Amino acid sequence: MAHQQDGLFPQSLLKAFSVLIFIILSKDVCNGQPQLIGPSQALVARAGDDVILPCHLEPAYDVSIKTLEWTRSSLDPRFVYVSRASQEIEKLKNPSFKGRTSLFVDELKYGNISLKISKVKFDDTGTYKCYIPEMEKEAFVELVVGK
Template identity: 55%
Template sequence: MLSLKNGLLLQSPLKTLSFLVFQLLLLHSCRGQSLLIGPSQPIVANVGGDIILPCQLEPGMDVFDMTLEWTRPDLSPEFVHVRRAGQHIAVTKHPSYKARTFMFIDELRHGNCSLKLTDVKPSDAGRYQCYIPKLSVESFVDLVVGKWTHSVSTVWCGSHPEKN
């Protein structure tokens, strides 16, 4: 019901409530969700080398004190690296990853949840999940492991440089 009082238009309580609910829904949907961004292609590692499994929270925010979980669902226990309340939790970690996983502590303040894996083994190949329970966001990284040797071959265009 609409009425005019002192030059102001008054609306019914139901219409006002509907408008407020609409505004709250609009605010919630425009606020944006956090996303964990990982690589679109598999990460390739050489046996014995070190590799970084990328995982970035967008928009960046401080996740230092949040629970962060890196898992491999095909393992038991599935935990590769876990942080809770700003501390690395080694008790729940799969034994094959003991003393081989590291997070960039200073970068956690900017949403960088990437994991460094050292001394890569063939058994490290697989699908990894980066997960932040508080935000209900996850990202996946596929790791391919092989043993490649690096050889450099030189290709000359035109005449050989020593013959000029």
């Protein structure tokens, strides 16, 4: 246990603790590890509209040769979109999304993994996961579809 000096921690202990906290919080940034970023609030769309589920890496990182997955755990199969090296794997996709989902392929080199869903339906409401398996990075996007 740390010894107290006049009711305060010694300055050297406080400084060491501050440095340790900084290292822990900035570990990924210092290692050059990009973070997958999604929106902080739910997206709301109207049935029949097209919607973009935002997801990107910060700092920008080329993911054009990576496996990219968009899933919704409440579905079976759970895959909304899967690509490997910029090529979509249609056979894994949930049938309700066939022909309705796409990525911005030209933007993958900048870390943009945003998913476009065309002609959204009420059944599209839910939580989507943007995931890069090789990097073990994920972000979540909540979509609410209304009238």
